[in-house]
Amino acid sequence: MPSLPPTLSFHEDQRQSLSGIIVESAYLIQKTVKAFWGLALVLALQADRIGWHYLILFLVLILILVFIGGYLSYRNFTFRIDSQHQEFILQKGIFNKKQVVVQLIKIQQVNINQNFIQKMIDVYGVEIETAGSSKSEVQIRAVSKQIALALKSHLMEEVSTIQETDPSKPVAVTRQSFIHISPLSLVKMGLTSRYVESFFLLLAFLSAIYNNVKDIWWNDEESEDEFYQLVSTHLGIQFIASLIIGLFIVTILFNLIRTILVYYDLSIIKQGRSLNIAYGLFNSKSTVIHPQKVQKIAFQNNYFQRKMNLYELCIQQPTSDVHTDKKAKIRMPGCNQRELDAIIKFVLDKPVSQGHLLKPNIRKIIAPLVFLLLLPLGILLLLQINTSIPSMVYYMAFFYLLLAGTLIYFGYQNNRLYINKDFVIKQSGIWDIQTEIIEPYKIQAISIKQNFWHRRSDIGHIVLHTAGGDLSFRFGDYTELKKYVDILTYEIETSSKNWM
Amino acid sequence: MSDKTEHRFDNPQIQLADIPKHEDLVLQPIAKRYWNIIVIHLLIRFSVIGAVIFSLVLSIDPLNVVLWPVLIGYLLVVGLSFYWQRMAFPKRGFAIRKHDIIYRRGVLSTIKTIIPFQRVQHVAVNESFLSRKYGLAQLQVFTAGGSSSDIKISGLEKEDAERMKSQIMFHIVEPQQNA
Numbered sequence: 001m002p003s004l005p006p007t008l009s010f011h012e013d014q015r016q017s018l019s020g021i022i023v024e025s026a027y028l029i030q031k032t033v034k035a036f037w038g039l040a041l042v043l044a045l046q047a048d049r050i051g052w053h054y055l056i057l058f059l060v061l062i063l064i065l066v067f068i069g070g071y072l073s074y075r076n077f078t079f080r081i082d083s084q085h086q087e088f089i090l091q092k093g094i095f096n097k098k099q100v101v102v103q104l105i106k107i108q109q110v111n112i113n114q115n116f117i118q119k120m121i122d123v124y125g126v127e128i129e130t131a132g133s134s135k136s137e138v139q140i141r142a143v144s145k146q147i148a149l150a151l152k153s154h155l156m157e158e159v160s161t162i163q164e165t166d167p168s169k170p171v172a173v174t175r176q177s178f179i180h181i182s183p184l185s186l187v188k189m190g191l192t193s194r195y196v197e198s199f200f201l202l203l204a205f206l207s208a209i210y211n212n213v214k215d216i217w218w219n220d221e222e223s224e225d226e227f228y229q230l231v232s233t234h235l236g237i238q239f240i241a242s243l244i245i246g247l248f249i250v251t252i253l254f255n256l257i258r259t260i261l262v263y264y265d266l267s268i269i270k271q272g273r274s275l276n277i278a279y280g281l282f283n284s285k286s287t288v289i290h291p292q293k294v295q296k297i298a299f300q301n302n303y304f305q306r307k308m309n310l311y312e313l314c315i316q317q318p319t320s321d322v323h324t325d326k327k328a329k330i331r332m333p334g335c336n337q338r339e340l341d342a343i344i345k346f347v348l349d350k351p352v353s354q355g356h357l358l359k360p361n362i363r364k365i366i367a368p369l370v371f372l373l374l375l376p377l378g379i380l381l382l383l384q385i386n387t388s389i390p391s392m393v394y395y396m397a398f399f400y401l402l403l404a405g406t407l408i409y410f411g412y413q414n415n416r417l418y419i420n421k422d423f424v425i426k427q428s429g430i431w432d433i434q435t436e437i438i439e440p441y442k443i444q445a446i447s448i449k450q451n452f453w454h455r456r457s458d459i460g461h462i463v464l465h466t467a468g469g470d471l472s473f474r475f476g477d478y479t480e481l482k483k484y485v486d487i488l489t490y491e492i493e494t495s496s497k498n499w500m
Numbered sequence: 501m502s503d504k505t506e507h508r509f510d511n512p513q514i515q516l517a518d519i520p521k522h523e524d525l526v527l528q529p530i531a532k533r534y535w536n537i538i539v540i541h542l543l544i545r546f547s548v549i550g551a552v553i554f555s556l557v558l559s560i561d562p563l564n565v566v567l568w569p570v571l572i573g574y575l576l577v578v579g580l581s582f583y584w585q586r587m588a589f590p591k592r593g594f595a596i597r598k599h600d601i602i603y604r605r606g607v608l609s610t611i612k613t614i615i616p617f618q619r620v621q622h623v624a625v626n627e628s629f630l631s632r633k634y635g636l637a638q639l640q641v642f643t644a645g646g647s648s649s650d651i652k653i654s655g656l657e658k659e660d661a662e663r664m665k666s667q668i669m670f671h672i673v674e675p676q677q678n679a
Contacts, residue, residue, distance in 0.1 A: 318644060320646070321646065443619075443645075444615070444619045444643040444644050444645030444649055445613055445614060445615040445616075445619065445643050445645050445649035445651075446613070446614045447611055447612065447613040447614075447648075447649070448611070448612050448614075449606070449609050449610065449611045449612075450609060450610050451608060451609040452608055452609065452610070463648070465643065465645030465646065465648060465649030466645055467644040467645060467646075469646070470645070470646070470648055470649075482521075482522070482523055483516065485522060485614065486519050486520065486521050486522055487516070487519055489520075489522065489600060489614055489616065490519045490520070492616045492618070492619065493599040493600065493616050493618065499619070499644075500644075
């Protein structure tokens, strides 16, 4: 019975591949381990008292149960497309049977993935994402590549026949290779990304070490001066320097490996009106982007990446919660300027133009200046009245002030907003400079704020809410902002385009 | 992506002065009676909190050393809360235009949110036990822009809330019928 030839129409209930039993079992093992690892640890520690053979027997019993569970969940797992009601129906469950019904019109994306286990037994996972729920309920864990692709194209076809309101346009599904990111670009991105994160990680780590070392010396009733003397000796400095360099290399290496593993062989393929994106070394992922569903496009790079003509592109699709839902955000590191422009032009259907420039008021820097510069400085000055502070702290404070001041200045200088009829573009960032682009007709709501102490200086903040997160611009000219609120509202209300 | 009506907008030399200004709107205040509900809510909340705090203080501290400072602090917090609500009350205002709804609120910073009807996901009218007694209701408007873009207008006359709801619903349905 189970070896029925796969009907590629999906109109009848269909099972996963037979080897899906292994995948389902592996998944169950993962769940069991997650739930009972504490208990297992206790049992393992008491192994001598219970006796090893009992423990092994117990383990075998669990494994048998898991395989029975895997088999049952394979047997009970069926899926089909009900083209009459325009629904995708999935049944699953080991003891409690569960039916998931997804209206085809609600389908956002169909992703084909392959994790390590799936790769070993050559099956693929299909994940169907819908607009309503943030986590994907609909997950098929083991089908052959042929079925995965057929299901995907079937679902997307049904979806597009529902959504395509213009029947005169033929759906030309020509697969056209578009962009391929070379491993070299990924290496370059891996080496140059996330410096700021690494830096702060390093800072936190070093301060923890510093405090611990200081505590030890304090307990030994050595005087504080002696401690600093030791720190400033040749050995101490060499130690700290090598520690910093070591940590730096470790974080960069970690970042490099992660980037290459996740985004290996990143390729972007034009498929009719949508983009097909595939990447990953061990866990291959494939996802489709429909331009009309894209809510926000962002790209960023830093000084080094600018010199090497590299960008990280990020495409945001609709989501109910931007912060927790990572899947709606698709990152593509390693594009060059030309590729970036091509993708953006393809998604937005026209080249980006900047329009009217708005810059924040100089008062934007007051808050960070007070909290990051003046407050620490004041505390230091108050402290030095009562206690003697070694001169090293002053040097550090000086460097800190210089660094923080520069960062605040650059943060202010890089912040700007461009508005025109077709695009709202925000640029921001200190080291990594990010540009976010949204189209006015995709805005869901607009908020405009003014603090009462900004009334006289005519300063205000604007927040453009989209289904792909908020875009806010703070400390703008309030009169200007109010004008743009009206213009954008007008754009939204007169546009007949569908935002999704 | 069908823009059958787009050609009408292909030639959009719209003078800025012609675009409706949200600032010209006279925002409607919420019902005065809603203040009573706020006061009742605050009284309930602070009598519960007060009962807990003072029973604790009296049982722990029989000599009444900290009683007075705690009492003064408590009254200060109560007074400030009432003052804050009193300040916030007149700041709340709303308006409905042909194509959108606007809600203003906030004490220290005034926030105005505009939601075009075309972008509304759904609308809800809520009534609590107290608000039903006063014939008031709360209107909630949800968009796909996440919780930060949703608006929640409390202290509306029940009929107004229902009327606003049906007006918004009418506009949500309308564009789909046109398409």
